[in-house]
Structure formats: structure tokens, C-alpha cells
Amino acid sequence: MMRLPRFRYLAPASLPEAVKVLGDLGPEAMPLAGGTDLVPNMKRRQQTPANLVGLRGLAALRAVSGDAGRGLTLGAMTRLAEVERGPVAAGWPALARAAATVATPPIRNTATLGGNLCLDTRCSYYDQGEEWRRSIGYCMKREGETCWVAPGSDRCWAVSSSDTAPVLCALGAEVTLLSRGGERRIPVAELFADDGIRHLSRRPDELLTAVHLPPVEAGQRAAYVKLRRRGSFDFPVLGVAARVRLSAGGTVEAARIFLGAVGSRPQEARAAADFLVGRRLGDEEVIREAARLAAQVAKPMQNTDLTLGWRKGVAREYAARALRELVG
Amino acid sequence: MEAPLVTLQSGPREKLRLAFAVNGEERELLVEPYKTLLEVLREDLGLTGTKHGCELGECGACAVLLDGELALSCLVPAVECGGRAVTTIEGLRDGPELHPLQAAFADHGAAQCGYCTPGMIVAARWLLDRKPDATRQEIADALAGQLCRCTGYQQIYEAVESAGRVLRGLPPLPPVVAAVHGEEPHGR
Amino acid sequence: MADDREATPRPGPRALDDDRPAPRPGAASPAPGLAAVGKPLRKVDVRGKVTGETRFADDFTMPGALHMKLVRSTVPHARLLSVDPSAALAVKGVRCVLTGKDFPIAYGLMPVSQDEHPLCNDKVRFVGDPVAAVVAADELTAQEAAAQVRVEYEPLRTIATPQEALATADPRIHDYGDAPNVHKLVAFDFGDVPAALAGADQVFEDRFFYQGNTHLPIEQHAALAWVDPDGRVTIVSSTQVAHYVHKAVARALALPPARIRVIAPPQGGGFGGKTDPFNHEIVVAKAAMVTGRPVKIALTREEVFLCHRGRHPTLMRMRTGVKDGRIVGHSVETVLDGGAYGSYGVASVHYTGALETVTYRMDRYRFRGCRTFTNKPPCGPKRGHGTPQPRFGLEVHLDKICEKLGVDPAEWRIRNAVPPDTVVANWMRVRTTGLVACLEAVVKASGWRERRGRLGRGRGLGIAASSYMTGAGISITFGDLPHTGVQLLLDRGGGVTAFCGASDVGQGSDNVLALIVAEVLGVEVGDVKVVTGDTSLGPVDLGSYSSRVTIMMGNAAIQAAERARDRLAAAAAAKLEVPASRLCFAGGRVFDVEDPARGLTFAEAVQRAEAQAGTVGTVGSYSPPTPTPRYKGGGVGPSPTYSYSAAVVEVEADEATGELSVEKIWVAHDIGRALNPVAARGQVVGSVYMGLSEALMEEQEFRRLPPKLSRALVHQAPSMLEYKSLTFHEMPEVETILVEEPDAMGPFGAKEVGQGPLLPIPPALANAVHDALGIRVDEVPITPHKVLAALAAPDRRYGPAAFPDVPWPEPLLVPPPWEGGDGKATNERKRERRLPGAKP
Ligand SMILES: Cc1cc2nc3c(=O)[nH]c(=O)nc-3n(C[C@H](O)[C@H](O)[C@H](O)COP(=O)(O)OP(=O)(O)OC[C@H]3O[C@@H](n4cnc5c(N)ncnc54)[C@H](O)[C@@H]3O)c2cc1C
Ligand code: SF4
Ligand code: FES
Ligand code: FES
Secondary structure: OOOOOOOEEEEEOOHHHHHHHHHHHHHHEEEEOOOOOHHHHHHOOOOOOOEEEEOOOOHHHHOEEEEOOOEEEEEOOOEHHHHOOHHHHHHOHHHHHHHHOOOOHHHHHHOEHHHHHHOOOEOOOOOOOHHHHHHOOOEOOEEOOOOOOOOOOOOOOOEOOOOHHHHHHHHOOEEEEEEOOEEEEEEHHHHEOOOOOOOEOOOOOOEEEEEEEOOOOOOEEEEEEEEOOOOOOOOOOEEEEEEEEEOOOOEEEEEEEEEEOOOOOOEEOHHHHHHHOOOEOOOHHHHHHHHHHHHOOOOOOOOOOOOHHHHHHHHHHHHHHHHHHHHO | OOOOOEEEEOOOOOOEEEEEEEOOEEEEEEEOOOOEHHHHHHHHOOOOOOOOOOOOOOOOOOEEEEOOEEEEHHHOEHHHHOOOEEEOHHHOOOOOOOOHHHHHHHHOOOOOOOOOHHHHHHHHHHHHHHOOOOOHHHHHHHHOOOOOOOOOOHHHHHHHHHHHHHHOOOOOOOOOOOEEOOOOOOOO | OHHHOOOOOOOOOOOOOOOOOOOOOOOOOOOOOOOOOOOOOOOOOHHHHHHOOOOOHHHOOOOOOEEEEEEEOOOOOEEEEEEEOHHHHOOOOEEEEEEHHHOOOOEOOOOOOOOEOOOOOOEEOOOOOEEEEEEEOOHHHHHHHHOOOEEEEEEOOOOOOHHHHHHOOOOOOOOOOOEOOEEEEEEEEEOOHHHHHHOOOEEEEEEEEEOOOOOOOOOOOEEEEEEOOOOOEEEEEOOOOHHHHHHHHHHHOOOOHHHEEEEOOOOOOOOOOOOOOOHHHHHHHHHHHHHOOOEEEEOOHHHHHHHOOOOOOEEEEEEEEEEOOEEEEEEEEEEEEOOOOOOOHHHHHHHHHHOOOOOEOEOOEEEEEEEEOOOOOOOOOOOOOOOHHHHHHHHHHHHHHHHHHOOOHHHHHHHHEOOOOEEOOOOOEEOOOOHHHHHHHHHHHHOHHHHOOOOOOOEEEEEEEEEEEOOOOOOOOOOOOOOEEEEEEEOOOOOEEEEEOOOOOOOOHHHHHHHHHHHHHOOOHHHEEEEEOEOOOOOOEOOOOOOOHHHHHHHHHHHHHHHHHHHHHHHHHHHHOOOHHHEEEEOOEEEEOOEEEEEEEHHHHHHHHHHHHOOEEEEEEEOOOOOOOOOOOOOOOOOOOEEEEEEEEEEEEOOOOOOEEEEEEEEEEEOOOOOOHHHHHHHHHHHHHHHHHHHHOOOOOEEEOOOOOOOOEEEOOOOOOOOOOOOOOOOOEEEEEEEOOOOOOOHHHOOOOOOHHHOOHHHHHHHHHHHHHOOEEOEEOOOHHHHHHHHHOOOOEEOOOOOOOOOOOOOEEOOOHHHOOOOOOOOOOOOOOOOOOOOO
16 A cells, blocks of 8 residues: 655644744645645655645635626635536636546545645656656656656656646636735736746745636636546646637637646747637637647647657647637 | 644654544544545554555545545545544445445446445445436546446446435336347346 | 366367266256346345455454565666665564565466566566565555665666567576577467468458556455464465465475465456466565564555566467458467566467467468567466457458458358367367357347448447457366366255355356355355355365356356255155155255155255265366367367357547547357356456457556666556546447357356457457548557557558567477368477476
8 A cells, every 4th residue: 555654744723823834844844735636746755745734724715705797716725626616617617627627526526726726747757656766767856867758958847737727827817825924916827837846936835825716708708628538537638728708799809828738837829819819710710720829839748648749739639629619 | 623723733753633423433543644544444443345446546446425525535644534524335324224326236236346346336325415316427427536447337327327216216227137149138 | 077078089170079968957857947047136245345345355454463565676677686674674663674585486377487586586677576575563664664675786788678589689587488588489380371371362461569458456466464373374365366376385485285375355356467476475475474473465556567467568460361252371470578577478478379260260370479578577367368469460350351352341250250069270179159149149239231331431330259268278287187176065054155266356256156056956046155265265276367267166066066966865865755866956945846845945955964974065176178189389278168259349530639439339248158147247348348448548568768878667657547447438338248059068058258258349449440530550559649640641550560580480280170180280399398497
């Protein structure tokens, strides 16, 4: 049986206490939300924090407030199963859809939205047991020097694999980060950095407390399409999130497209989005050209399921599928 | 729950007190923080009905109900279960009678080796508690976190459908038998 | 049934004349209807499975048990210079560390491949080979201490593929084998195939590749060992082969077999993955002996991938000559990637050719097989053992041939099916065959004639058929002992206890045992208590593999039960003053068929028999009939009888992405007789599932790092998440049809059902993909990138381009039955050399 390593467990009773603990312990501590990412990582000894700060007792992190008109604030501990339903499903179905494609039902019952955003980057040379990684001499992300995906590279190319992240980026959502020093609110897109190791701009002493969805605008449409091997369990090997605002006549007034799982952070497909503005989605030519432009930002590496060439090859098709969903 | 700054705290080798309800019975014990709910159920409480096939959230064999929600016991540190209610396969039936799901799994051939079965039945219970008339699509969606290597899933659908009927007060479905070549197809 | 052995086979095709009569359901009475056989009853062991009460190996523990972890090699190929346990021993809670020095004796499953050590002695041969074992108070401490064991290696060149193995004379992974890194070479000519091809109208050639895959039982291997107060070393283990574990422990630990007890509780799936004796089972026994405490080991999922013994990756080349629409010559060459140890490999390589002949008529047959050693976890038997690979090749090859010939592939198969009662080209003896019935059934059910080729682009139907053994005609350990035994004890309360070494892997063997005994004795199934999977509590059964348990244990059970019935009949006859021949056993009673009111309860009959001649206990055993082939190597493939299957797969293929979605599968299986129709259907659907999962996604693939930077050769994805298998979402509806034509060899006519229906699925899928898109993917699994690659290829094909050069030995020349001869090779040499140092 795989076992967790030993650690000290702390269960703060209030938000101030939680950030105090995180501030005191710094990188020695990690927050534990649903644990569906952290627990397996710890069992594989990829992450071995000396202290785990359990967030379960913090009711403030479960609060949900607002509505489609005003925007919605979701506490970081909102479970993905809740994101699938309720107000999110009503106002932001693409996000609900993304949440519903994560992992499996029992995992979504436990996993949280905050944890999904802070999910560690993934790589098939890294998401392995300790002995396996020892057998390859480890890698740059932990304990080793070389990146086996790109041996000449001086950075890690581990993949941002969150399903909700690209959708939240496309929706223009924001997050609140709280530390002893105070609170800051940043766009979700700025939470991520293009590096497989330091993939979050969140500091170790900061707690992600809430996710803010902006109000739903008239003419807003959004879609999320996920590419993976099976209808369940599997992480995305490509996620296409698109959000547009259509005029009454059906012309695109604003567009934002993000691709997940093809880089160390969600990749913005700006050229594709810009191309769409002023055009009509009903035109298959427009969709094809936008999809071609979107696929250009996909930089998959050979470190996930399925072959690299194939993933590159079908990115366009999947981008087109996401855009077509905006039409319907 | 209020008052102390840090409600629970342990050293890495210290045990913590865990008080929770397992299958309706209050249990209290000392657990190492590194132990998951799975380990505590199986090793500390002797409830070996809950199985494991990966301990990483990748197979569903360890599924239990945690406060009524389907959860993977291999991913939950036991110390996080204080005050919560856990239902395992052992808690499904009350007395000698099988739960309708258990009876249906037995009658419909939905348990071959039986190793995925506890997790599968617990997951099906979670579904039927909410939707006793679940469609095949809903069954697939709800059970998609449980792997089975023996059955090909078909007889599991049939068992869940049959149990759903019983829970709705309808008679169970007869088990499906294969058509025999040369005879008129029978079964459903 | 040793007395039922057949006469020396005569040359030439012929009808069978020596079948024993089907078992009689009532002692000497006209057969009443069957009471339990064929009824959709609950399996006797199912209640524990749905309540969670069934105890699997890891559910066992003992007070004071210690826990063990294996330290595994992190390098693929190296001389083992030293193992230093001192740092591990210093960890608080550690009780002992064992190393290769504690295990000087090699063991292995087959007598000719005793090439494993419980812990490596001088060499490591793959990443995962165990080099030490740490025993501690708890599992986490053992794991932490295991990381402290210092191991020094002198690396050797890594051999990653069969091509490399064939090209590398030095270093050698083993110092035995038919060529430097070749474990086994086999070559047979059943008639002159080149001459047949020269005379053919057309000759077809294809190359295929079948990727390796693993069993992935949800239950991981676990073992608990202790020394009983009476001195017996006792091992509870998740094994399909308690008897072989017993033998291996005795050998490797030099213990008297009589002082070892192996208990195989029900397994949480095996599929062949638990049919080797494993190093951890032996080491845990030793640890219990050394510490004097119970010791437990539970493997992680990653370790289960390293135990492996799964499907051999197999390259194949097939050549077939056709004249007037029939096969005049067929040639198969296979190269198997065996991994680091022998395991069942000698049998596996033979199986890639042995059953090629039992489905369709072929005049002459040529087979070459080669199993190489590579620095990867050893391959072995997985559901279908060695036959899914050539079956995939043959059925796709035939689909292409039929396309060229312009004939319907279903019709061709029906027309060319091997008829019943035939000795085929390689001397395997076919008795009953439901092949034609299976084909007709799936053709009808799927609407094949109306729908094939007419579903529009992107949707297609494919057909394939197959055959599998119902138990092996010769045991792996050779020798003349029965393959199984059943012992019955009848008690005064009318209860019957049936003892047998067989263990239930989920296939339902406990239920079969109870059912058969109950049927013969006319009692309720629930009155029969089965005691199985314990080498101290029941007669030997060779194990749950090879689809052998129902036929062998079943026949032994019938024999034991009939003997018990005879004793009861004699006593009841005396009491009732009715001739024994008029007594009938049914409904828990023994009565006069002519005056049913005149009778005894079953319990009274037992009491009368006990009063008459003492405790009522009987035994039965089973040995398969003497195989027809008499050439060396002909021991692999003969079976008391073969099952047949056919399937039609309907696929939806996405031309833009290459993704496949299987919409429905129709499968027909020739089962002889379904002892339990619910369980039988479950076995069929489960086999279909596993075949489809292999065909679509399962891959035991390895990863090599850039050789300049690293020697590593590691399993690509030893996890349940990344080793892809079908979930609820990918599994289509399966329509199952059983063909019931009782076979005299089987208990109540039953043939196997647990493996055969897997076989037609991968080729039927490949053929369906062709129907949908006009492409050929000559490889398994058929993944989206291969579909796209085939669509883009000029020849619309994806598959192996080349077949390696193999130093084939001089073939054994065995004329097929219709060309004279007696099943012996005309050029057989003396016995081959044995592995140096190995005991026969
Ligand atoms: C089999 C399997 C399949 C999966 N498939 C998918 C998938 O398809 N798509 C997908 O997106 N994910 C998948 N996951 C990953 C994971 O389940 C989800 O990403 C989940 O949402 C993580 O949330 P959690 O609450 O469990 O996070 P945790 O595991 O508790 O935490 C994850 C990380 O976030 C940090 N963290 C958590 N909460 C906060 C906070 N409030 N403030 C600061 N840091 C925080 C933790 O310290 C940790 O580093 C899968 C996991 C498994 C085991
Ligand atoms: S991308 Fe390179 S450095 Fe990063 S985890 Fe993978 S192998 Fe390691
Ligand atoms: S043991 Fe596999 S999901 Fe928990
Ligand atoms: S019944 Fe064996 S794994 Fe499901």
C-alpha cells in the first residue's frame, strides 16, 4: 500500500490563524484542500511538505455569493461537484462543464476549485513513484538536473493540467490571495507563470481564498472542450476554452481563447481571438481560420498521454469544435 | 468548534485523536497523521470490506460515503474526518438481509472476483440515494470513477437498474441470461 | 479418469470413436432433468463479495505481524557488486534485511527455466528486479528504511527490444537459451509449405504487431507468511497457483514440501497475472522463518506492473497460399519480447503457433517462433496466453485475403471451418466445434449481410472468429500425475464438503464445484460446502489458468460424487429393498424411480452408508486424454476440447482525429453447456471487455532516456491512471449468444468460457475500422494516431514495415495426418540440452 510520508498536521480554526501559520512556516507548509492532488503527490514523494495546513475547518472558504447579474464569488473550498451545478451551471455553463470533466465523481465530490487552480504541473517523467524517478536520475523539477522532455533546456516544461483554469482565464475571472500582509486580487491568468516548477505567482505564505466570476454580459457565450483518452479519470491533454460576446446581429464583439494542457500555463490564443472580432461565427471559414490561429499557440511536449504529433495535429480540430459550440 | 487558534495539531510522529461515526457507530481512536481513512478503516478498525487497488485515486476500489457523499478513502487523511460520518460496504445492510443493491449484484452476476464490488456498490448507493430511476447514461456518469476488470460493466448496469426498481417499490428484474443459438432469444 | 486415456492415435483424419459417455445425472436411473446445472442461480460465494466479507489476501493479518518492503533495482541491467543494509538496519523499527545471499537457489515456473532468484544474486535484469527485503514493525518504516539500503551496480549494456536481443551476443541477460539473448527458438514444418505456396493461385503476405499489455487485476498482490506452532511455514497469498507456489517455496528455501502450506484465498482478479510463483512470496516466507513473526507484504500498483507476466509484445509475419478459395499452405513466424525471465515463455512461444490450425482448414502449416530476453519485466500468460497475437494476425490477414478474393469474410470462414472430429495439420484434435454456429449467430444478430459496407463513411462492421483450449493436455511440470483432484466428505446431517486445490479468481470455480457435486448427488447447491485453495486441505489442482478448472475439476468432482452416490445407493438399496439401479438422487432424497414415495432423505442415506461401511468420503481426479501430437513441442496446444467464438464489432471512426468509438459488439461462444447462464454470460462479456480494452488502448510500454545521458529503461506508465483501460464510458453494449452443443469431454458437456471470447475482438475491431475508413491498422492497440497515420499513408496502412532476421533452427518435419505419419517428427533429434545447473 502506498503511504503518505510523515508530516505535521495543523488545522487552523480561522482565516487569520491560517495565514499566520502559513506565514510562520513559509515553504515548509502547504495548504491541504480536497487533497486529491496533494495526497497522491505526497505518496509519490513529489511533494513532501513538513507541515500540512488543513483548510477544512474554514467556513469562510466555502462561501458562495452573488449571481449572474452581479458576478459570483466562490470560496476557494467550493467543491467541484458544486461548481458543476447550481449558480455556476446557470450562469457560466462552460465552467460547470469544465468542472464536470475533472477526474471522476468521487474526486469531484472532494476536490476544490482553489485546489484545481493551484494543481501542480504534470509531466510523465515526474508523476511517478519515488523509485521510478530515482531510476531515471530524477529530473529538474525535483532532485535532478536534467529535463528529460527537452534535455538541452534550462527550464521545466511540465504541463498546466487544470480543467477550470483555461475557462476561468477566458471568462476573465479573478482570484483573491490572502496573506498576513494583506489581500490582493489578480486576474486568474496572472496566477500562472510559464514555468513548470514555479508555475504559480502565488507566494507560499498566501492563501487563495476566492474566485470571482465577472457578471454575465448580454450576448456572452462560452465553451470548453476537453481532449483526453477516456470519458473519465483522465487529465486533459488539450483543453480549449473560448468566450465571446456577440452583438444582437451575431457579430463577435469581444473574444478570449485559452488553451489548457499544452504549456506550463494556460496559453492565450490572442491572434485567434482578435481575428474573430468583427466576424460572424456562423461562417465555417471563419471558424477554421480562427482554429488554425488558436492551434498555433499549442506547444505540446512529449510528456503527457497520447503521441505528440497526434496532439499537435488535432489541436486545430478541437479548437474548431469549441468555436462551433459557441454558435449553437 | 470555535475558540482554539489551531484546533488540531500534531508532531510528525504523534498520534491525533479521531472521533467520528462509522456505519452509524461512534468511534474514537488515536491515529498517525500519515494514515488515510482507508488505512484507518482497514487496519485500525478491521473493516476490510473497503478495498484498494492504487491508493492514488485512480481505481475507485476504496470508495466510501463521507457525510453521504461518494469519496475515495485513499485520498482523505484520517485526521480530516473528525466529526464526520463514514459509510462503508459493511454499513450498507442492517441485519441479515442484503441491501437491494447487494442482492441485485448477487443475482445479476455483477460481482465476479468481487474486488471492485464494495466500491462499486457504495458508488451505486450514492447514485440511487439521489436517483433511484437512473438511466444508463446516469449510471455510467456516476460510476465512471470505478474500474472493474472482470465484468465489462454490463451486468453492473443491470444490477443497478434492478436495485433501483426495488428501492422504488417495484419488483426486481430477472437476471439476463445469454441467448442460446437456435433458440428464441430470452431474457430482456 | 486415467482409465479413459485414448488409444494410440492413427494417422489420417478420422472420426472420434473413443469418447466416453456423458456423465449420467442419476446413479442408474433414467436421467431426470437437471436441477442446478444451467440454472441462473446465485454463485455460492457471491454473498461475501457483495457484503465485503470475502477476505482477499491483503485482508488477512496476524497479531504482531511485521511488514516487508522489497528494495528493487533502479538500473535495467547490471552486475550486482554489493548490497549494504547497515543504514537500513539502523532505522528504528527495522527487524531484519534480507539480501540475495539468503537465497542461493534459483527457481522458476517451468522445469526448463529455473532462472529466477527470490532476491537477485549476481545480476539485476530489469528496473524492478528485487535485490533486498526490509522487514520492520510497520509498512511505512519498512519503506523508509528500504530507501536506506545501499546497492552498488556495475552497469551492463541494456537490451530493450527483440531486435537488439537478436543482434547482441554480449552481454547476455542469461547464460542459457537457444542463442545469446534468445530464450527459445521453435520451428515446425507440417508438410512442405514452400511447395504449397509455389502451387497456389495467389500468395498473401502480412506483417503484424501486437503490443504487450498487462493484466491489471484491481487487487494488488499481497502475501502473509508465518510459521505455525506445528512448524509449518504457512503462506496466504493472492495466487492463482497455490500448488506452484508450494513447489517454488520448497525448492528455493530447501524446505520439505510436507512442511509448507500455501493458502490461496479468492483473488481479486488475476487474468494470468498471478500464475507464476513470485519472489515476494518466497521472500516473505523466509522473513517469517528468520524473524519468528508473521510477516506481510502488499505490493503497490507500480510493483504489480513490475511483476507483470503479461501479454508478450509480438511481431508476426504470415504468408498464405490460396487455391480455389482454400488455404493450401500457411506460414507463421513470431518474435516475442519475453522480458527478463523465462516464466511460462517456452509455452508462450509455442502458443503463438499451436492454435493457428484449429479454426479453418489448411493443408499445410509452417511455424517459426522466437522468444527473446530483454531488460524489462518478464512476460508470461495473460488471458488467451500467446494466442491473441497470432489470432489477431490471422483474422486480419484473412479479411484482406477475402477482400482480394472478393468473397464475404463471414461466408469464407463458414465454408472453410474445420469440421468436427478432425485431427488438423499440426495434429491437434478437434472434437465438437461450434465455429460455424457461432459465425452464423453473429452474422444474423448483427445484420451483417444487410449492413456491412453500407453504414456510410466512418462507420463499419468487422468480423472475426477464434478458438481456445479447454485446459491443457499436458501439465507444465510434465509427469503422469493427475491435473486435479476432488475429495468429498459426506456428513450425517446430509452436508457435503468438497475439497479441491483449485482457487477462485473470480471466474466462479467455487460455484462450479458446488454445483456439480450438488447436481450429481441431488442435493441443494447450498448443502455443499467448498474448501478450496489450500495445499494442506485439498488435493492438488494445478491452478486457475489455461481455462482448465471447469473441465478438470468438474470431471474430478463428477467422479468423486458418482463414487459417493454409488456408496449411498448400495446402502439405500439394502435399506429400501430396491435394486440400486432403480434409485434416483434428486431433491435431497434417494428414492425408487418406480415408486418415488419409497425413499430416504439424503441424510438418512449417508447415515445408512456410514453404518454399512464407515465414514463416507470419496475422491475423484482427472487427467486429460493423451494428446495426439507426438512430436517434441506438441505438448503445447492439445486440449481435451476446444471452445469457439465469433464476434462482430461495430465502430464509429472519426476521420478528422482518428478517434474510435465502439458502438456495439455481438459475440457468440461455443460453450458446450453453460453450467450457470448468468455467470457464463459474465465471463463472455468480461472477455470481450478485456479484448476491446487491449485493442483500443492498453499498452505495457517502456521508456528509454537519451542513451548518451542515461541507461535508464523504465516502464512508461506504471499506474492505473496512465495505463489506460476502459471505463464505463468506453464499454459498448455486448449482445451475447451461447452455442450449446454439449461436448462429451466436459462436465455436463461444458467447455471453457473465461478466455476464448477475448480472442476475436481485436481483429474484429481492426476489420471494422477497415470497413469504416478503408484503412488497415495491422497493430494492436489501434490508437487514434495510427488511424490518422494510415489515412495519410499511400498504402492506407499502419503496421510494422519489417520482420527481423532470426537464426531459425532446422525445423521438425511432421507430416500432417493426411500426408501419412503418426504425429511424430520424421527428423526428431535426441532430447535437447537442459539449462546448465537446472534440475529437470
Ligand atoms: C485520478 C485523478 C484524475 C484527475 N483528473 C483531473 C482532471 O481531469 N482535471 C483536473 O483539472 N484535475 C484532475 N485531477 C487533479 C485534482 O483532483 C484536481 O485538480 C482537484 O481540483 C484539486 O483540488 P483539491 O482541492 O483536491 O486540491 P489539493 O490536492 O488539496 O491541493 C492542490 C494544490 O493546491 C494547493 N492549494 C489548495 N487549496 C489552496 C488554497 N486555497 N490556497 C492556496 N493553495 C491551495 C495545495 O497546497 C496543493 O499544492 C485528478 C486527480 C486524480 C487523482
Ligand atoms: S518537463 Fe522536464 S523538468 Fe519538468 S517535470 Fe518533466 S522532465 Fe522534469
Ligand atoms: S485505492 Fe484506488 S482510488 Fe483509492
Ligand atoms: S468484479 Fe472483479 S474487478 Fe470488478
